[in-house]
Amino acid sequence: MSLGEDGGSEVEVETIHGRNWPSVTQFSVFLENRVGQLLEVVRSFQGSKVKIVGLTISDSADCSILRLILSHPEQGREILSLNKHAFAENELVAAELPASASSLADMCLALLRAEINIHYAYPLIVQPHGRPSVAMHIDNNEQASRSLHDMGFEILCEADLSN
Template sequence: MSSDGGSGTDYLTMRGRDYPSLRQFTVFLENRVGQLLEIVRRFEGSNVRIVALSINDATECAFVRFLLSEPEQGREILERAGLALIESDLIGIELPRGPQPLLQVCTALLQAEVNIVQAYPLLNTPNDRPAVALMTDNIEMAMETLARKNFRILTEQDLKFDDD
């Protein structure tokens, strides 16, 4: 899959991928009051916006996962802060209309024997439509399956803000 189905957009990236995945940044924070605020404030004054957020709390630390409107600039900000971070690829999917849109997504992935590892909603989406970010155990198969079933797969460009 090297284009988006005819619009002429080529998804080949510097990361060597030819599909429109979203980059997730996971940072490890000490489990104490104010840590999240310190991270969020680092984006103040930049054009980076948090478009998805997930927090997994443990006794000693918390794992905070971000999707950012400007991933390259966001990575630089997080690295300058001296934070240990992991970068992962996720799939952004605009949910279809209907009473049970997640059921449709899960059914499609089950039929392809693809497991969902992480899932959380996107805060900023094109067309103001509900959307989710998914980490799967086989991103290539998941993207091919969802595209074949006519789900709208979101790109990093879809998460950018037009004007702030």
């Protein structure tokens, strides 16, 4: 996409839909710290094509934050809304670990070289290509994806998680 087509100078602009690197949507669901809250959220996806492909829970005395990655985020968003679950969305980078023994260290090294902080990370339940995968909330998704890709890591997109 370019601006200034009426004789002005052209400026290349990339929109959010035209980004170069894939990401996955994470839903952060607010839960009261009561027995059965996790089960209630998990059951809300029963009978749909939406599967939980990654999750982690942050707990405190009064509440919990359930972080979910779903196989079909558009439908998952609808289900969470229809069931009146309070949630927010973030974009994460998901990468597969190669078969080498030092793959996690190599991943951290690639991000360190790019001066990118990992705020939190957790493994995915699914293995789209038969290898372990990690979802990461980081400073700069595009730069992180580029750095990891340059080091030989496979970057996953939402389509990889929906199979």
